Amino acid sequence: SYLLTQPPSVSVAPGKTARLTCGGNNIGSKSVHWYQQKPGQAPVLVIYYDSDRPSGISERFSGSNSGDTATLTISRVEAGDEADYYCQVWDSSSDRLYVFGTGTKVTVL
Amino acid sequence: QVQLQQWGAGLLKPSETLSLTCAVSGGSFSGYFWNWVRQPPGKGLEWIGEISQGGRTNYKPSLKSRVTISVHTSENQFSLKLSSVTAADTAVYYCVRGAPVAARIYYGMDVWGQGTTVTVSS
Numbered sequence: 249s250y251l252l253t254q255p256p257s258v259s260v261a262p263g264k265t266a267r268l269t270c271g272g273n274n275i276g277s278k279s280v281h282w283y284q285q286k287p288g289q290a291p292v293l294v295i296y297y298d299s300d301r302p303s304g305i306s307e308r309f310s311g312s313n314s315g316d317t318a319t320l321t322i323s324r325v326e327a328g329d330e331a332d333y334y335c336q337v338w339d340s341s342s343d344r345l346y347v348f349g350t351g352t353k354v355t356v357l
Numbered sequence: 358q359v360q361l362q363q364w365g366a367g368l369l370k371p372s373e374t375l376s377l378t379c380a381v382s383g384g385s386f387s388g389y390f391w392n393w394v395r396q397p398p399g400k401g402l403e404w405i406g407e408i409s410q411g412g413r414t415n416y417k418p419s420l421k422s423r424v425t426i427s428v429h430t431s432e433n434q435f436s437l438k439l440s441s442v443t444a445a446d447t448a449v450y451y452c453v454r455g456a457p458v459a460a461r462i463y464y465g466m467d468v469w470g471q472g473t474t475v476t477v478s479s
Contacts, residue, residue, distance in 0.1 A: 278462075279462045279463055281464075281465030281466070282465075283402075283465070283466075290451055290469035290470065290471060290472050291402065291451075291466075291469055292469075293465045293466060293467045296463070296464055296465040296467070297463045297464065297465075302467060334401065334402055336402075336465060336466070338456065338461055338462060340461070345404065345407070345415055345417075346392070346394075346404035346407075346455075346466075347404075348401060348402040348403070348404065349401075350401055351401045351402075
């Protein structure tokens with residue numbers, strides 16, 4: 249089955265840029281979605297189709313996807329961005345269909 | 358906008374059946390896949406399965422023998438049943454709107470329920 253690997257944690261200072269990676273075999277051929285989850289809350293979709301933002305999501309969130317790595321970039325990081333972030337693909341060839349990454353905890357210093 | 362409201366029993370004993378229901382309001386029920394996702398304490402997200410308005414289902418293989426997802430179209434609701442639960446099924450369970458049926462590749466899971474904490478303990 250298809251696996252998505254994310255670094256467990258990323259630390260970033262306020263105002264700086266955070267880059268979160270999501271690794272998967274030829275992930276560039278798939279559509280990647282990203283979710284933000286704050287403690288005690290349901291996940292929120294922040295990026296879909298590699299780089300599109302749902303309505304209401306800050307322009308500070310952007311995404312890219314190529315080769316074996318997809319990246320979520322958070323620009324001008326704010327304290328409110330501290331959360332867990334999960335990547336996800338829909339893989340019709342996988343027995344799990346919806347595959348989530350292992351998640352990255354973003355800590356704002 | 359579309360909202361999902363879910364409910365069901367939060368405390369179960371081993372071997373019992375988990376039962377949750379999710380009501381969709383504020384938008385179309387047709388044309389989408391409707392999902393259940395769970396999250397064990399301190400762990401990541403795990404997809405359980407999905408159903409279309411027409412009743413087409415897909416399940417995570419490792420759970421398939423114990424999972425039933427059903428749809429109640431007239432009430433804009435869908436349900437999850439997970440049989441023979443164990444402590445490993447302890448998690449927060451979310452109902453989630455998936456991608457449009459005609460565009461599975463392009464869209465993520467954009468509407469989530471509030472989550473239901475299910476604890477399995479003797």
